[in-house]
Amino acid sequence: MxxxxxxxxxxxxxxxxxxxxxxxxxxxxxxxxxxxxxxxxxxxxxxxxxxxxxxxxxxxxxxxxxxxxxxxxxxxxxxFLQVVPGMKEVIGRLASSGHKISILSSNSTSNIKQLLKQNRMDSAFDEVVSAKHLHGKHHSIKSIMKRWGVPASRIVYVGDELRDIEACKKLGVPIIAVTWGYDAPSLLRRGNPDYLVNAPGELLHTLQTLTT
CATH class of the missing domain: 1.10.150 (DNA polymerase; domain 1)
Incomplete structure (x- = not known):
């Protein structure tokens, strides 16, 4: 799992x-x-x-x-930025269950860490990684897998864009695509994600199924 x-x-x-x-x-x-x-x-x-x-x-x-x-x-x-309603609770539940939770983003680590800190979420994450290239997220995921010493089957990625799905497909990493982000549900379906969820509560349920 x-x-x-x-x-x-x-x-x-x-x-x-x-x-x-x-x-x-x-x-x-x-x-x-x-x-x-x-x-x-x-x-x-x-x-x-x-x-x-x-x-x-x-x-x-x-x-x-x-x-x-x-x-x-x-x-x-x-x-001025706000955490997506319900996501703070999702992260809290996962962290309290003892799972390793990290962030991989095209944003800078300093931006991410500052926003996590102002929302009192910084202690929940083990690592924050900035992807170096707009279309090269699979390289960053592969590097993380190597550093953690885990196979693709031991990771699940949560993202909101078609490029997230494409990166995970290249590596065989299971991906949960969320529909409240940047890409429309129709575009996400084009990438054939392993799971497609429409609300944070549905995401938490899917993650709990995959990680227990």
């Missing part, structure tokens, strides 16, 4: 969609990229990351620089 639970951060644990759209639009205005309107959000949730980048017209070579700029501005707005 899986005993190590690896969580994504933005969209899965923290509701940061509105902030990221705001920060992107600030950067888009400065660089004359296509801005995101509220009426675009439903459509964008149904697109993969590469499809979104193409729709927005962002040059691929500028993406690393834009990510660094976005992370810095994100840090300035941490006080």
């Amino acid at each position: 899986s005993k190590h639970v690896l969580f994504d951060f933005d969209g899965t644990l923290v509701d940061s969609r509105a902030l990221l759209v705001k920060l992107y639009n600030e950067i888009a205005e400065e660089n004359r990229f296509r801005k995101i309107r509220n009426s675009d959000l439903v459509m964008l949730r149904s697109l993969s990351i590469s499809e979104r980048v193409h729709w927005l017209g962002v040059p691929a070579l500028q993406i690393p620089k834009l990510i660094l700029t976005g992370r810095r501005r994100y840090q300035d707005n941490l006080r």
Whole structure:
């Protein structure tokens, strides 16, 4: 049975969609990229990351620089972010059961740790890891597996994006996809996740089934 639970951060644990759209639009205005309107959000949730980048017209070579700029501005707005309702309880229940819980995210470790601390959740997690590449999460998961000395069958990943599913599929890691994050349920189903859940309570039940 899986005993190590690896969580994504933005969209899965923290509701940061509105902030990221705001920060992107600030950067888009400065660089004359296509801005995101509220009426675009439903459509964008149904697109993969590469499809979104193409729709927005962002040059691929500028993406690393834009990510660094976005992370810095994100840090300035941490006080406005909220944990997804119900997820604090999920983490608390898992931690009290003695499971190893960690975070793997494209966000920076400093941003994640600061937000966990301000929500008094920092003691629940064993490790916070920042994925180095936008499309290379499977490399980070593989590195974590090697460091922990565990096979794919001993880990379960919880994420909200198609790229999370694709990364786990490459390694044979079971994945629970949550529908309240960045990607639409229809896009998540395209990746054929092992489990698809619609609420934190359903996530907790699935995790308890997998980890006991």
